[in-house]
Amino acid sequence: MTSLDILFGAVGLITAASAVLAVTTQQLVHAALWLVVALGTLAGCYLILGAELVALVQLLVYVGAVVVLVLFALMLTRAPMGRSPEHSSSAVQRIAGAVIAAGTTALLGSVLLPALGGEVLSVRTGDTKAIATQLFGAWVWPFELLSVLLLMALIAALAVSRMPTTSPTSPVPAEMEST
């Protein structure tokens, strides 16, 4: 065991535990907050693996933006506060989900661990400059395409949220609600 092993083991345990709690907790807002813990500690894992730039982008985009969007969605859909068992499916479906989740974990583990798990490798640290050089050199066209993708996603989200709906449940007309 090296010091990096112990460090990664500690942070990874928090990540795994909070990820499991995020999908099993009975309270909606707690699920989003456990997701914050899981994504934040995952940024710590990236830091241990020597990917400083990726860790910072993870913190900025995921913890900063994505979780805020999730919390907004929970509030806008009038999520019930407090504990309620209605967020999870029936017991049969939950057992099936647990079996499929265990199968996914076992399948991925049986493929990845024997193929690569036995190695002990040194981690390259501090090559943010090299990543930036490659990002704006070899990867510049995918990078530009991604900005177009983000613009298209923005326009699509706007179009979907302004789409007129005939809602029997809402007392407010859809045109007024969307503005």
Added chain:
Amino acid sequence: MIHVWLPLALVCVLAGAGAYGVIARRNAVLVLIGVELILNSANLLFVTMGSVRGDTLRTGHVLTLFLITIAAAEIGVALAVILALFRKRGHIDLSEPGA
């Protein structure tokens, strides 16, 4: 120096937790949280391989940055769809048939 099986085990656990969240949840936003966990397990695999395998293009780290961007776009569109669904049906329970 780091044993590679540690990050790989975390990849497996995250993907399993995400799969459970997608299947066992009824609230659409909670299903989305499961999808995010699966995406993050893919990200961790990219970063691990990018860190332990040296290549001149830095493929692992750059593709992780791309994947984070795509995930941000995906969650924006997905939440717009969920809000439209809420306005149409009054609830976002995925276990009930659509109107």
